[in-house]
Structures are given as structure tokens and as C-alpha cells.
Amino acid sequence: xxxxxxxxxxxxxxxxxxxxxxxxxxxxxxxxxxxxxxxxxxxxxxxxxxxxxxxxxxxxxxxxxxxxxxxxxxxxxxxxxxxxxxxxxxxxxxxxxxxxxxxxxxxxxxxxxxxxxxxxxxxxxxxxxxxxxxxxxxxxxxxxxxxxxxxxxxxxxxxxxxxxxxxxxxxxxxxxxxxxxxxxxxxxxxxxxxxxxxxxxxxxxxxxxxxxxxxxxxxxxxxxxxxxxxxxxxxxxxxxxxxxxxxxxx
Ligand code: ZN
Numbered sequence: 001x002x003x004x005x006x007x008x009x010x011x012x013x014x015x016x017x018x019x020x021x022x023x024x025x026x027x028x029x030x031x032x033x034x035x036x037x038x039x040x041x042x043x044x045x046x047x048x049x050x051x052x053x054x055x056x057x058x059x060x061x062x063x064x065x066x067x068x069x070x071x072x073x074x075x076x077x078x079x080x081x082x083x084x085x086x087x088x089x090x091x092x093x094x095x096x097x098x099x100x101x102x103x104x105x106x107x108x109x110x111x112x113x114x115x116x117x118x119x120x121x122x123x124x125x126x127x128x129x130x131x132x133x134x135x136x137x138x139x140x141x142x143x144x145x146x147x148x149x150x151x152x153x154x155x156x157x158x159x160x161x162x163x164x165x166x167x168x169x170x171x172x173x174x175x176x177x178x179x180x181x182x183x184x185x186x187x188x189x190x191x192x193x194x195x196x197x198x199x200x201x202x203x204x205x206x207x208x209x210x211x212x213x214x215x216x217x218x219x220x221x222x223x224x225x226x227x228x229x230x231x232x233x234x235x236x237x238x239x240x241x242x243x244x245x246x247x248x249x250x
Contacts, residue, residue, distance in 0.1 A: 020215020
């Protein structure tokens with residue numbers, strides 16, 4: 001499946017959960033990934049923090065490589081100067097690579113590098129190229145980049161720690177980005193990341209998003225399988241309520 005086919009499929013069948021793996025039981029990474037496969041998740045999300053761009057140090061390419069799974073591996077790079085570093089995530093088998101537009105002076109060059117990269121899992125498929133926006137970055141920052149990306153991720157919290165609250169002003173930004181995407185006429189995935197819990201998931205699913213990132217609401221140290229099944233059930237229910245599969249609210 002090419003990147004274009006994959007993006008079209010994700011848009012038609014979304015919204016999807018991209019499940020943050022860092023709050024899982026990392027000593028049993030294989031079991032935790034198997035749990036996500038079992039409940040029908042499609043995407044696993046790794047928050048990469050370098051201690052500079054993001055105040056948190058988290059994990060790097062070896063951790064992405066250690067994920068042996070049929071899920072799509074989504075690497076969210078909250079790092080400085082990604083242009084020199086993205087290839088290591090490509091080599092580690094990331095299927096989707098999202099960098100922060102604020103982390104580089106040359107976001108377009110990063111997209112060019114990713115556009116030439118070969119997916120380590122499937123040489124026929126490229127990489128889904130994503131750009132993430134911090135809460136303080138206006139939607140217009142994307143405009144010159146829209147011809148060269150497949151995914152826009154709107155952060156609803158500032159990079160750092162899990163468990164922060166969803167900044168409600170980001171609803172307007174999601175609408176503004178959805179508008180830019182619609183105007184571009186290109187098939188681009190829209191995602192929301194940060195502060196998404198069981199309580200607000202249903203609402204976020206109505207905001208025109210294709211990908212919803214959630215982590216600690218699933219891997220809460222208690223009942224991850226139940227949480228994942230409930231949250232996937234909730235967004236499937238919303239999809240049916242919205243009518244045909246993939247119906248998007250604009
Ligand atoms: Zn993230």
C-alpha cells in the first residue's frame with residue numbers, strides 16, 4: 001500500500017486512535033503492543049522528547065525499533081533540529097514521522113528528506129510526513145508546507161508531561177487547520193494530541209479529526225485493555241452517528 005493509499009484509507013475509516021506507548025508497562029512492551037492489536041487499534045504513538053525542545057527526555061530510535069508490531073509506528077519528534085535526526089527514525093521502522101515546525105528553521109527541507117525516505121517495513125511505501133504545531137503557533141505556519149506533507153498534528157497541550165488538560169482554544173485551531181486542508185484540495189490527515197481522556201474523547205471525535213492521540217487514558221496502570229476497547233468503541237459509535245463511514249464534520 002502506497003502512502004497515498006494508506007492516507008486515503010485512514011481518512012475513510014477514521015477517526016483512529018494513535019496510542020501513546022510511553023505510559024505502558026515498558027518491561028512488557030510486546031504484551032502491551034499485542035493488547036493494542038487485539039482491541040483493533042491501528043497506530044502506536046511514540047513521544048520523542050530531547051530535553052531541549054521538550055523539557056522531558058523520553059526515548060529515541062532504538063525504542064521505536066524495539067516495537068515489533070503490525071501497528072503503524074507513529075513517531076512524534078519534539079526535538080531541536082530534526083533535519084539531521086529523522087533518518088534514524090526512518091531506519092528504526094517508523095511509518096509516520098511528525099516533527100515540530102518550531103524545532104527547525106527549515107521545515108520544508110525536513111519534509112524533502114522524509115519524502116525521499118524508504119519505509120523500512122515496506123520498501124514500496126514511503127513515510128507519512130507530519131508537521132506538528134505547538135499551542136502557541138498559528139495555523140497559517142502550515143500554509144507553505146501543505147503540498148509536501150500528509151499529516152498535521154495540532155498539540156492541545158505544551159510539550160512536556162502527560163496528564164495536562166486539553167486547551168479549549170485549540171478547537172478553533174483545529175477548525176482553521178481543517179479549513180486550510182480543505183482549501184489545499186490535498187488528502188491530508190488531521191490529528192489532535194494532548195489532554196484527550198475518556199471524558200472528552202467523544203467531543204474531540206466530532207472536531208473533524210482523523211487521528212486522536214491518547215496515552216495515559218489507556219495505559220493508566222490499571223485496566224488498559226478495557227480502556228482501549230471502551231475508547232475505540234466510543235469513536236466507532238460517533239462514526240456511525242455521523243452517518244456514512246468517514247463522514248467529516250466541516
Ligand atoms: Zn505526541
